[in-house]
Amino acid sequence: MFIPPVGIDGLRQTVNSHVSEAQRIWNFRSAYNVAALNCLQPQHANILEGYKAFLTGHKRDLTRINNTVENEWRQSQGKDFARARDTYSTQVYNYWALPPVLPQFCDAMTQIVQQETMMPSGSLDAFANSGMAKLEGVFNEFYSAFERYRVDVAAWDAQYGAAFGYTQLQYTNATYTAPVIPAAPAPQ
Structure with a gap:
């Protein structure tokens, strides 16, 4: 398993590192989407409704942020920006859906949804940054x-x-070995 290293800034170098403010907010929206699709336990029931309210309540801001992110990718990647952005977006979604972290991720997102109801209108940036820090x-x-x-x-x-x-080789440096398939018996 790849563990993101800690950078010289003291922070893990993940898909959320060193991104623009707009990309950071968009990555939070992606986390919210992953939670709405994957956090299906009864104790996480508020996430789906919260996500729907999030999309509706911040529709204008999310459209503006998506356009900003699109332009950032276009400027940095040129004509092939769409493919680069799609590849990065897949990495973001996979990051948030990491199976061993999913239960804690869902619990954290449940808390974030509860905080959202207390956020004043027009505070998407603050809400996303607070949520990202928690996640x-x-x-x-x-x-x-x-x-x-x-x-x-x-x-x-x-x-x-x-x-x-020894356990180290078994659990952290495992390699694949093809199964040994016995030869068919010779015809008689």
Whole structure:
């Protein structure tokens, strides 16, 4: 599993790093969309309604932001901007839908939806930035825990691997080996 490294700024270098303000808000909208499609447990029921209200209530701002993002991609990528933006958007959606983080992601988005009802009209930027900080915190906790796991497994292997078997290779450096298919018996 790839764990985004921590940059010199002290932040993980994810798909949300070093993007424009408009792209950051659009990535938050993408997170909200992923949550509406994937957070289907009863305790997350408010997400879908919240997402619908979000799209309706911020329609003008979201259209403006999408146009800004589109122009940014056009300026940076030229005539092939649509393909580059689509590829990046897929990475964003996949980032938010990371299976081991999904339960915590859904819980965080449930809290964000509750906060949205208290936001004044015209505060999309502040709401998105606050939501992004909360969501990035969830992913950061997962990545940090996974890094600790790798360190702990390596320490266990160093201390007990020779006696009880090594786990590091099995779980973190696994390689695919094609199955051995027995040869068909010779006809008699």
